[in-house]
Amino acid sequence: MTGNRYLSGAFAPVTEEITAYDLPVTGRLPAHLNGRYLRNGPNPLGIEDAATHLWTLGAGMVHGVRIRDGRAEWYRNRWVRSTAVADRLGEPRRGTPVDELMDISPNVQVVGLAGRTFALIEGGIRPYELTYDLDTIGPCALGATPQGYSANAHSLFDPRTRELHSLAFRYGSDQVQHIVMDESGVVLRATAIEVPGNPYMHDFALTDRHVLLFDSPVVFSAAHLPTGIPFVWDGNRPARVGVMPRAGGAVRWFEVAPSLVGHTLNAYEDGSEVVIDVVRHPEGFDIRDVGTSRPTLDRWTVDLTAGKLREDRLDDRVQEFPRLNPRYSGRPYRYGYTAAVELYAPPAGPGDTRPDEGFSNALLKHDLLRGTSEAHEFGRYGAVSEGVFVPAGSPTAEDDGYVMAYVFDPERGATDLVLLSALDFTGEPIARIHLPVRVPLGLHGSWVPGDEREVPRYALAG
Template sequence: MASHTRRRILQGAALAAAGSVVGGYGGGHYAAAAQAATGRAADGGELPFLEGALAPVTEELTAFDLTVTGRVPRDLDGRYLRTGPNALGLEDPRAHHWMLGDGMVHGVRLRGGRAEWYRNRWVRSSGVARKLGETYPGRVPPDDFACNTHVIPYKGRIVALQEGGPLPYELDGELGTVRPYDFRRTLKGAFTAHTKYDAAADELHAVTYYPTWDHVRHLVVDGTGRVARTTRIPVADAPMMHDFALTRKYVVIVDVPITFDPAAADAGAPVPYVWNERHPMRVGVVPRSGGAARWFEIDPVYYSHTLNAYDQGHEVVVEYTSMPAPFHAAGRGSGGPSATGAPTLDRWTIDLRGGRVRGTRLDDLPQEFPRVNESLVSRRHRFGYTASAAEMWRAYETVDGVPPDEKFTNCLVKHDMARGTKEVHRFPKGAAASEPVFVPRRGARDEDDGYVLSYVNDPDRGATDLVVLSAQDFTGRPQARIQLPGRVPLGFHGSWVADR
């Protein structure tokens, strides 16, 4: 595997083919992205990840004093940010994969009861700078990529994240790209898109993977912002570990049977990872302080995202979203991942004394992007929030001939884990909802005393609104709907970045 360069493994031949140099900063440099937004291959076939609510936008916009229906709560003082793949300079849509689109961050600034501005900006990797006709400042880092999966606040910074190799990128308060971020020169090797910040311990945790490693790494970033400890955990076949879980005592890693395929990389596959029936599905429990993993084999499933995890006596409880096996990360010709069923909300109870894992289906409504009150990461929680977007599940499933379920809908969901109940805030057809983020009310004492923010498409305007719900009146009228000047494509993850 030494013959595979890092950049080729991670980005594939498709990105290299797509990365044409585009001169100027006028209308012409957006032409290729506009072509991609048609969602059509040259032979006329559909590419669902490049059309509808998933289609990339073609311009960077800035708008001030946004129109608001209702009232923006005055204690929302900060920025709501969300990122996702947004292809730029895509010459051949058939060679594109959605997860490899250049990262674009969308943000709204709230202050004093006003929606001061909206901005969307591509992350300026060297490739994006080249396609925009700009000069990349400084030295290009290894595996350079416009991080497209998550954007988080950390120690006064805004950081865009990617898994599998590229360095994070630091952004400024107006979403301009500052520089690659390496945690004060202490990050060696890959990082993750799904960090876990333990506020009580002031520790940022990551589980990282890389195609040429014979292990994965658990990293702990301490209160000084440096990588203070690295634990290597041996694994076979170089699996893709998209997310993990954290409790007060343990790190839970999920060894899914999606593994690196050298032959696919040699052939130029954009995403050289395949569902590997010979690779056992396992859950590993590792002490947070370091040490060997204790492994539990379970039935195959695609572990998508962690809601939260916590210790319960001699048990470890993990709540998460999953999709049925097999899951094809590289897709089946649709231009994005392919699933054989909709994502659901599930729970594992790992019995460390008895040596077994008990699985429980919490909710079979199609839903993804689970979030909790961030102050409770690694601690027991009561409430969780998820999103359902019919167009996303349709794109994931129809390529395999699986018809969308009639109950696919657009909604946000609030789960009460103590009572085993849920509340559903529904949106109309075409109003695709993105990941919900909980923001505590200033001075809040209850876990759900605050707001839930989400980008929701408005099919009548052909644009997107930032919807602000009261978490304690979840099904009621939104407290505010903030009209953005353009559309925010369905994408990945984001955060509230508070000013204080």
């Protein structure tokens, strides 16, 4: 027990890489599911300073479960081997980073694209490519532009144009780039956008016609580079939403109440309005410690004709990690899914034996048409990570599918991969895949359908 909540309880990093086959399942896995559930997150290898360590610091570790023919074929967890991680593990380095200072093990997101697997981060730090079995191939040029930008953790795949879009900031630059890739990851075009002050722009949004940028009072601070989280909250700087045509052009800016957009749930066009649903972090928390924030689900409606933005609260329960049925990304939709974020106070003193276990312990389903929500509670110690929506085999409705998430089972002392039916959200999970180990609370993940790599590796390495 270190006294640091991000090194203990549900956050505590694991120390081993595991490979387990034929995992036990309670319930029944849908027969059509064929692919991998992958999730990334910080899992520090060695703690530089336990007193100052924060959740989002540390090498990325990807946890994956392979599902096929109603079986859970394997579980693997693997560190993403940046140069520093390979050195610490005493292994050969995997490729050569373009910029050693910017060679950081991506710990934010893991995605599949054109039969390949990528671990992603942000700020101009290069993604890493992984094998199907989650071993590290090396740093790669996914989304890389000559100006030193790369695909951001929150890149968005447009299922209609089959393009991958990124809104990439870069440490120390007053420009962001809107990078558009084809479905194999080749950069088609990049548009530079001036955003003075180098704000932290973790996520963005995309509709049929527009790219939406979230300027914020959180700005880059070189003085804070040694802390690993080089940002400060500038109280004199407004928060703004930028609306830019997809093909580029002038950005129209609309001011919102002081806040930081954590993540976008979705955005879409509605006549002359643009509707943007976001997880909004209000000002007043420690930007270097996201666990101190109390984010809510909000809707921002931009009236492009009147030149006005309206702010509405959709749900004031503290929540994060918004996801939706990906087939509705960028278009009108009804359902969203988030993880409720319950913050438990650390022990008050020697007599207080309550463990500091909590962060998230429920998944929420939002019906945005009715303005209602349902909660699937996992209990006081059932720490749950982001829930990823996976459509059913032949879906008959937007919410005909599954929400998949890693959930800690305190009775076993290990983690389950839980599948909820989105149509029966508060009912018993349709399946629980029992992992042999605990998966720490982490960041983002993906359901990556498909058997093996579908195209040969080409073009992007380097």
